[in-house]
Amino acid sequence: MHEYSLVQSMFDQIGAIVRDQGALSVRRVRVRIGAAAGVETELFRTAYDVFRVRTFCDEAPLEILDGGGDELTLEQIELEVP
Amino acid sequence: MCDSCGCGDTHVVPVDVHQRLLAANDRVAAHNREHFADHQVVAINLMGSPGAGKTAILEATAAALAAMDDNAGLGVLAGDLATDNDAIRLRAAGIIAETITTGSACHLDAEMVHRGLHGIPWRELDYLFIENVGNLVCPAIYDLGQAANVVALSVAEGEDKPLKYPTMFRKADLVLLTKVDLLPALPDVSIGRIEQNLIAVMPKPAMLPISARTGEGVEQWIRWLRGAGHPRAARCVIGPSATEACL
Secondary structure (H helix, E strand, C coil): CCHHHHHHHHHHHHHHHHHHHCCEEEEEEEEEEEECCCHHHHHHHHHHHHHCCCCCCCCEEEEEEEEECCCEEEEEEEEEEE | CCCCCCCCCCEEEEEEEECCCHHHHHHHHHHHHHHHCCCCEEEEEECCCCCCHHHHHHHHHHHHHHCCCCCCCEEEEECCCCHHHHHHHHHCCEEEEEEEEEECCCCCHHHHHHHHCCCHHHHCCEEEEEECCCEEHHHHHHCCCEEEEEEEEEECCCCCCCCCCCHHCCCCCCEEECCCHHCCCCCCCHHHHHHHHHHHHHHCCCEEECCCCCCCCCCHHHHHHCCCCCCCCCCEECCCCHHEEEC
16 A cells, blocks of 8 residues: 555656656656565556546556566656657 | 747657655655664664554563663654554553554655654653554555664464565564464464574564563563664674574
8 A cells, every 4th residue: 555655755756857847748657666675566556547647647658667676766757848 | 849840849858767766755764864873762663563562562671671670761653543542552651652643554654753753852762663553564665764673473473474575574673473472372383484484584584582471582672672773782683593692
């Protein structure tokens, strides 16, 4: 269930970048999650789908890459910029 | 706007972030850790499933220290979804305690602990126990600024819990095998098998059988505690099979 809180943190991180770059929206989100990170990827995906509705991530698919150990990182986002 | 022709098209640009999802939590945890170090407070993140005996261990710790005429200051921030029950019990045992009410959250994070510190005179403490929400999954990944992670695992929970919840036990500096006074009523439970399962997941296996009811293991736990967070102090290392060496 902490996946929801993790996604919330991720939205804070993404939101800061969106504001900083003056972006119009986010087009893709890539995260890396290790097998020992203590995160259930399907729950993370579900939480993301709940959070993104009517936000800057509304149209951004989530890509989850395999990470090593307890890796749990926001790797890259693709931004739509003017 | 598109620079080349002024058509109003937007661009999509990749931005490399490479930042931990828990970066914000880690920053607050580092801040908590600095606070604790500055005031020589040993902070212990006490985790375990609901009913593992976390509160009982703290009550027994206070009683044992009092019996030893050790007036070490104990404080507890008790994470609880809905009640103040643990903090009430702890205060009755003479421990400074406050509840962090988490609502629906299944874990404590560093910010909750930081806010919780405002409610207790933590600078006067020798040991601050952060009694996490009873849960073997969520609390494991949040750094709170603690010196050590201690996991309470009761003998009645099932021998395979370390294998089922490896992240939690991998993060543990010490596992307290609680309620060992119940073993006579649990003939099928083998401490040896629990120990083997801990060895399989813990980088540095350390397990201590303990009973808050009979006091078994409490003295050893206090010796371990006295070494925790004090690199220059005598440090008691508890190995598998509860073998102990004080360096």
